[in-house]
Amino acid sequence: MNWLPQSASTFAPGVDLILWLVTIISVLSCVLIGFLLVYFCVKYKRKSDNDQTPAITHDSFLETLWTVIPTILCIVIFLYGYIYYDEYTTTPKNAVEINVTAKQWIWSFDYSNGKKTLNELYVPVNQPIRLVMQSDDVLHSFFVPAFRVKQDVMGNRYTYINFTATKEGVYDLYCTEYCGTAHSDMLGKVHVLSKAKFASWEDGSADKALKASAANIPPAELGKQLYSSKGCVACHSIDGADGVGPTWKGLFGKKRLFVDGSSAAADENYIKESILYPGEKMVEGYAPVMPSYKGLLDDSEITAIIEYIKTLK
């Protein structure tokens, strides 16, 4: 069985080397100690209450041995840990910066060309990346197991992660600093694209192609995909369970009570307004935590989400 996630960054092999090194030291030590424990229990089992035992109190040679060997091993492990950490924390000169904002319970990414994505980070393969991260609220932590990188994100200053992805693919992104109700749903994906695919993603032609293919699937189906890919899933359930935000089950057409005392039925216009300007009509019992999706979803995508909500009866 695999005990390490796939390795997809320049930093990962170094970390894995340490993990293997310490695992081998640990297994050998455990086998040695476990063996001696059992061997002594068998060999020196009490035969009678009159067993004669020697009054050995110490042995300078042995004690020196088991002081010096662990010390040397510790120094070696420290050095490996230090060397790769040093490499990881040193930013390459040609690194491309991406701004990351964490917020309960969404990751958003701002790219130098003005593009913005939610929960989906797009990077080219073999390109050093520097993430400049901050939080809008509590502490979060950016963790991509396949890259072996992790860094806490906080509100009062920027923190950084350097990585260079080495393999194309889609990798899991986790929040690893406990941040409340939907902590375990504050998930994302890192898309590592070939240079060519990244260029077409960057100039928007990939988007167009995607939209073209999206035109061939039913809107409700597209809405379902957007529900997970755009992070709605973190706060809105589709099975009626109450989350950070109202459930989508049975939402369409339901009467909504707002904090200012007014009320309205949840129709297409109301849902669209809530997606673009979530703070306008706050439903009673929920905190004003939803970010605006203005600029992140276009009209056809919003329509698709509305169609999807309609199917959740």
Add this chain to the structure above:
Amino acid sequence: MSEVNEKNYLENGEGFASWFFTVDHKRIGVMYLWAIAVFFIIAAIASFLVRFEHLTPGQTIVSADTYNVLFTLHGSMMVFLFIVPGVAASFGNFLIPLMIGAKDVIFPKLNLYSFWIYLAGAAIFMIALAGPADTGWTFYTPYSIETGANVILITLGIFVLGFSSILTGINFIVTMHKLRAPGMTWDRLPLFCWAAYATSLLQVLATPVVGITLLLLIGERYFGLGFFDPARGGDPVMFQHFFWFYSHPAVYIMILPAMGIISEIMPVFSRKPIFGYKAIAYASLAIALISFLVWGHHMFVSGQSKLVNIIFSVITYAVAVPTAIKVFNWLWTMHKGSIELSTAMLYSLAFIFLFTIGGLTGLFLGALAADVHLHDTYFVVAHMHYVMIGGTVFGFFAALHFWYPKMWGRMFDEFKAKIAFVLIFIGFNVVFFPQFIMGTLGMPRRYFNYAPEFQSLHQISTYGTWIIGAGFILMLWVLMRPLPGKAPGNPYRSVSLEWSMDSPPGTFNFDEIPTITEPVYNYGTKVEEES
């Protein structure tokens, strides 16, 4: 005086008041034992619910918010109400005067007040947790402020509990300085006492930091001073520094007394002097001192500077060496011995093995580059439980069985107790070993929901809790039903002082203060070996 001493300490007075107002260190120790047992059981039930929830991804039995409350309840009760005050206060109180040849601790009334303060602190802490708090046992700001958990009340509870620790620590230190029987020189002091001494130093020196944290929180909340809150120009990472500056030494407050227990039990059932007495005694002190300087290894990815991380990594490895020395010393105590596998000995051997795994997995986490990957994953959860359960709790269970005859004056059913041991040992490993693998694979901790690929490992871990739970219940059942007949004063033919009187001891322990003429752990008779 000797008339009173004819009655053993359990018979000397009946009813609630005779216990609640007693100044007898043995009764106070027993009351601590009951109190921590209650908290342990509540916190353990919370952990079984947490594990049960993980049988399936998403909701199994409780909602995400309830899950967050459950793991907070489990962690904070286990740490602050059971394991930090627990072993030192219960067995420390019961044993230290018996081991050094004294009639009581030096400040018996203060000792009682410490217990009351402990109860008061526990009450405040439980009220604060009932909020309900959903912050995890580390109470990191700014989440803990934003969520409306009453951090000030929580810290106040820990502060009051800490006062109990400080007073107990002072009591033990002074007792060991002033009340050792004639001839009980420092190099004849039992190693449990050395461990308790090192623990007491930590309690006295580290706990005041909780008080400082409390003052800063009050300053922030009521006077608008920005210490931790970014909105006021504060730094949330500073809270982590304060928290771990106390809580890391607290880790050693938890483990040192258990190490002392193992050092007492190994010689008795090996019939050998402890191997490397001085090395173990000094290692206890070295661990205690270095433990003040490693708190930053909890914060390698929290935004500390690179240089600070490197320094903390070096010092962290410095604490690994004395720990390794202790393990080999215990192991070599068995060499050429006459080994009896009593229940207490089995728990001690399990301690050595499991604590070794706990210590070795610490080597992964101390390495900077590896910690970047492993931090806040299940690997840390498993590591910490191997040290805290495999270490402290197994040591605590060893003590429960080993001093059972002395404490209660009765014997227990060794055979059934060994079955309970086997269940607990197997169950423990089934629960926590898979968590190492989940951790290296990248499963984050404190996750209500998880990816489907982790389900089989989560399920194995949950099944383990049923095995260990059965073991706990059987152990409790065995210990609650002592065998008929009075226990002998010294059932193990130990040469230690606490076994030299009747079981249970008289109220004043010793009719006459003994004079110590022999080295501690004076086992072994063969003369051809040098001694």
